[in-house]
Amino acid sequence: MSVGFLMLCHTALDRAAQVARHWATQGCPVVIHVDKRVRRKGYDGIVKALADLPNVRFSGRHACEWGTWGIVAATQEAATIMLQDFPQVRHVYLSSGSCLPLRPVAELVRYLDERPRTDFIESVTTEDVGWTIGGLNLERFTMRFPFSWRKQRRLFDTYVRLQRRIGLKRRVPAGIVPHLGSQWWCLTRQTLSAILDNPDRAEIDRYFRHVWIPDESYFQTLVRQVSDQVESRSLTLSKFDFQGKPHIFYDDHLQILRRSDCFVARKIWPHADRLYDSFLSNDPSGQAAAEPNPGKIDRLFARAVERRTKGRAGLYMQSRHPNENWENGRTAAAYSVFEGFSDLFENFETWLGKATGTRVHGHLFAPDRVHFAGGDSVYNGALCDSAAMRDYNPKSFLTSLIWNTRGERQCFQFGPGDNQDLIWFMAADANAQISVISGAWAIPLFHSNRNFGDIRREAAQLQKIEGEFLTILRASWVKARVRTWTLAEFVENPMEPLQTIVDEISPRSLRRLTEAPRLADLTGFGQFLQNLRNQGMQPVLMGDFPATGVLPLGANRRGRPYLVK
Structure with missing residues (x-):
């Protein structure tokens, strides 16, 4: 046979x-x-x-x-x-x-x-x-299909919907x-x-x-x-x-x-x-x-x-550019975003880099240029410090940075004065760790030698932008790991949140912080906020700063680091 x-x-x-x-x-x-x-x-x-x-x-x-x-x-x-x-x-x-x-x-x-x-x-x-x-499945046996699915797709779909609507069914032979x-x-x-x-x-x-x-x-x-x-x-x-x-x-x-x-x-x-x-x-x-x-x-x-x-996590390239929300992870690795820290602390990037052993950038989305770590003008993946090129496609800039630095955690500063196009993207990114000291943007204004009318207008604008960012971070769909403090809360006890941040960035170190970065001088900051109120601008993101000369606990210790006993 x-x-x-x-x-x-x-x-x-x-x-x-x-x-x-x-x-x-x-x-x-x-x-x-x-x-x-x-x-x-x-x-x-x-x-x-x-x-x-x-x-x-x-x-x-x-x-x-x-x-x-x-x-x-x-x-x-x-x-x-x-x-x-x-x-x-x-x-x-x-x-x-x-x-x-x-x-x-x-x-x-x-x-x-x-x-x-x-x-x-x-x-x-x-x-x-x-x-x-x-x-x-079963409908293929109880409906009629006189139209070609490939050549007459619209007629095919329309006729299927019509049969479903009127309840037309064929009898299956005995x-x-x-x-x-x-x-x-x-x-x-x-x-x-x-x-x-x-x-x-x-x-x-x-x-x-x-x-x-x-x-x-x-x-x-x-x-x-x-x-x-x-x-x-x-x-x-x-x-x-x-x-x-x-x-x-x-x-x-x-x-x-x-x-x-x-x-x-x-x-x-x-x-x-x-x-x-x-x-x-x-x-x-x-x-x-x-x-x-x-x-x-x-x-x-x-x-x-x-x-x-699904592709590889965080990989976007010419041969495979996934549709929105079809990505296998928006970025390729974990990264940290800090808002307000470089305003509150002097040389925060240098301190954090030493404390965690990671690469800490300045404001990557600043309006003037990209502030790479060490002042570099070109970074991994041939990324340049041109703000115009970065702003042509901010999402691709960030995803390329994270992809080309896999194995080394990236940290960068962010603020209401930066390009805000990526706030939704970062909020929905499970790889993002976002730490915000709300209202800290007011410290550089406090130290600036400018007309108070200009300061008030800029403060109102920055507060509006940061308020919208905080609203997004509180949404139920957010996947990023978010931590927020008001400026007053953070200044009262900065060591605990700093220790939490360092432990999350470098969990293997298991080392307790013995020093913190130097705080900016906040003497008279409460009166500065009161002056803003007197000029018709209501600062609400800084927390409870007294209008008197008495500062929150720890804010007057500018000259020495914090010690943990």
């Missing part, structure tokens, strides 16, 4: 002829169906190329558009010729013109001889299917329990002939003619009626991506295909010369005589799909 192959071809007919010759010369009959949409010249070419093989036949041609009845009709006609012309065939194997045998034909024949009554076809009920794309599965199967002669010779075939065909993607349900459903022994799996390796499109195998997939131990694989790139030369060589070396197990490479495909859909 032998196995016969049905081939549904529509492109790369030269490769299909090469595979058909391989099977036919090994004693396996082949019946080929060529899509009716293929030009006559191409069809005549493949017929001529295989004319010397007595066990090759060509069936009547049908237009095989995706998701339509033509694919089932083509399979039926080719299968009928196979059963009539080759009575020695016991198993019939359905393949496509882009399929490629992965193991010697003798192994497949031997494998099927050991299982003479077994049908290999993926066949599961609609309730058990979780891989359908498009949201139509005895039919809808099943779904892969199109590529290997059925016994008994099962296939029982399906084709079914006395109710005309009624069944009329019903399935209007089922959506009938090639995934026709044989998968009917085999359950007539077969005594079904293995719900395919002997063909066929992988699909997250959009339901088949993976294409190239030359560099040679070892992966061998590891699958499957007998046939689709879909093969027509120009994969190495694959065709290797697997059609009739050389059994390197071919494992094992049970077909595509699950052995499922993990590789799962990782490939994840990399394609």
